[in-house]
Amino acid sequence: MLELIVISTLNGVLFGMLLFLMASGLTVIFSMLGVLNFAHASFYMLGAFFGFQISRWFGFWPALLIAPLLAGAIGAGVERYGLRRVHKNGHVAELLFTFGLAFAIEEIVQIIWGKSPVDFRVPPLLDFPAFTIFSTNYPAYKIFMLLVSVAIFAALLITLKKTRIGLIVQAALTHPHMVGHLGHNVGRIFMLVFGVGTALAAVAGVIAGPALVTQSNMAGLLGPILFVVVVVGGLGSLPGAFVASLLIGLVQTFAVSINGSLSEAFGPLSPAYATTWLADIWNVTVAQIAPIMPYVLLVLILIFRPMGLLGTRDT
């Protein structure tokens, strides 16, 4: 039991930090540009596939650097030549543009790398068990993932608190309406923010690629969870995104590891309807419903706190 708790907590925090790598970029972009980048998870996927391809050619370590830069450059281009054009048609058009982009990126990835998972391996340097708790080997690569996420988290925090750009971003987070008054280089700042935000998502993609499955549907699987994170945390709230990332990371990881079901817990009380189609509910295990946990959480949050955990803005 204790083993389960320790391992699940580690995995949960890891998943949560990965989510936050993406959610932070998404939140900052949303606060400054007013658009929720539907294609954000697609940049995570691009990161993973670029990482895979580059690590084939040059190895994992160059890939860790180049893939995010490449994805970030694409992101900046998307902002400069796509979003900025659509901006005059309103927020719905912007959101739809990124939606179409997500769709197109998935198709392109499928064309180039196919529909089945690619063989993106953990670099040999990190391919050993870091430590063993209660007979479970914990891979070093996961520790590395955690370290990278925490390092970027720290770097982000310092950037936000200590640099000029950080101050602007902070101002935008608290006073989104003031962004328009930033002056003549507002376009460059937007492009930079979008580029950095998508690059962060790509970093998450590169480091998650070898540990999870690198496949053309990974954006479609992760995207909705990512959006749940930002809504649960409160749209536009960075601390909210952090709390929600960890919360959902932990909830999902714990749910996966629990094999109980209603019938197991209340077995002797088996009611008459357990033989009808309600049997599905009776017999389903917690692990099986793990994928829907984030959405259940979303609905609950909406009922009790429509603005999200730490949200203040009504959009």
Next chain:
Amino acid sequence: MSTAIELRGVEKSFGITSVIRNVNLAVAQGERHALIGPNGAGKSTLFNLISGYMLPTTGSILLRDKVISGLPPYQINRRGLSRSFQVTNVFANMSVWENLRCAVLWAAGYRYAFWKNIDNLPEVRDRTAQILGDIHLIARRDVPAGLLTYAEQRALEIGITIAGGADVILLDEPTAGMSHAETERAVALIRRLTEGRTLLIVEHDMSVVFGLADRISVLVYGQIIASGTPEEIRGNPKVREAYLGEEAA
């Protein structure tokens, strides 16, 4: 004379900044009451509190002796209080006619009706036409509100505010940004349309204030420093020092 609006010890603070401090104000039924004060004194905030757009931190607001603070804006509106906005706030993609008609519907009792043809409601049609005539926009009836001139949009703003027939009207700087001639026309319009109703108006133009108001309250730094007839306000040294002095000089 009974009171239309009453504020009792109303305070509003954002974080540690208090914007409205212990405001007590009573506006009698049928009175035209002007609220003046320097920029940032909290006049618009006070309007937002009365109309339910914001919640007061403490204190209570009464409409005809019934507490309305804490109610959402649409319920306050249904009880007969209607407000306009300082920054024009109309339905930009809809025609002038549709704008006014939307403002008439609830009061005419049609609410969320989805079984009635909107073009077959004679009393809605009459009322909308009347308001359209009142605000002199008959010639612009089918133009989308977003394409009107500024002065026309301000007139439409007033039209939407009064269309529902509310008998307590709050106007937030209705003549801001208007030329002298436009202002005169707007004042005549306001005077006519609020006949027999209670009016609370925020205004910067002192000729408008002193020409229109029965009573005036002066708000400075979130506090009402004086309240009285135009003569009393003119003669009040505190007001002159805090506010009128700068403007008159």
Next chain:
Amino acid sequence: MSDLTSSAAPPYPATAEKFKFYGLWVAAAIALLVLPKLFSSGGSLTTFSLIGISIIFSLSYNILLGQTGLLSFGHAVYYGLGGFLVIHAINIIGMNKLPIPLPVVPLIGGLTGLLFAVLLGWVSTQRSGTAFAMISLGVAELVASSALILRTFFGGEAGISANRTKLFRVFDWSFGPQIQIYYLVAAWTLLAVIAMYALTRTPLGRMCNAVRDNPERVQFVGYDPHVVRYLAFCFSGFFAGIAGALAAINFEIANSAYLGAVQSGTVLFATYIGGVGFFIGPIIGAIFVTLLSLGLSDLTPVWQLYFGLIFIAVVMFAPGGITGLLMMHRPLLKAGRLSKVLPSYLIAFVPTLAMIVGLILAIETTVHFTVNPGEDSHIKAFGVRFDAANPYIWAMAAILLIGGFLVARKTWTWVGHAWDDATSVAREKGVAS
């Protein structure tokens, strides 16, 4: 009516106009009746049925997006649940020999859609804008994932099926042949379109527009925007349920794809490409997208990519959709200035077409080398054969793409100028506002 009203209010439509209006609906009904006589093959009847279903679905979606300003990423939930319930209903009716004929069964789907919209809508419509979009996505994922867990009811990956011919019959229609299904779909499409059009002309319909334009101000004319959004959501769910029911009857099966993200995305594409600003927009979009997806999938294996690119192009260059583009020309037509812009269109058309051909060549060539690298390089796309390994083809693709882009950019600025001139003339004539 007072004198003021007659002078200030918009005039009631003249008899001739009324006649034209009702004539249009009658003409539509007759067209639906005659259509199978003109195109009687089984394939075209199926296509028409799919278009009818898509029209109802897209119009129901536009109650949200176009009328109320709510962008939903999960509209398929109500479509799919309607479909599933109808399959179960057909099985139950058939088993118990209930006197319920097939033509009224779609109503069960509609009521299912309505029920779930009533249940899920209150939470979903608490917020508008981006938050609503994300919530609709989350709710859709919740329902779609739950459907896979509740295998007995939803039939898992395979779905559930029914036999539509075993029901109580009226006029001896078995609903086995596609032609009978066509008439069933056509009748329901006409009914649903009329009902949804009528809805836009009610007090609720107008307040939906008001909420779309300015939810804040709506509160100050006595309306609760949340209630307006909720009611729009319920109506939308009802009609989506009818569409799903018809789809289930047409295919005699309902599976998890009915509820899924692809279905939600498709209805969004169809509605937006058609144009959300006009009532007829989603109808045009439904026809266009259904034909496009049927047609493109025969022409190229990567048709979904083209689909996505078309959508992006519409969002970027024609936010009003196809209908918006057409309606833009109405004032010009009225002022007789259309002939002034048409030549510039022709000029712009050539390099734009060149650019598109170059893009298609590039995509298809890339597809050959990434998807089927080992196979014969003589490929066929859009009915044209070419050698994907031929460097001349690569050069041609590059020249067409880049050259076409550069020239097209220039010509489209000319179109802009011609457009400005023509509209300013039209404005002087008082046609355009």
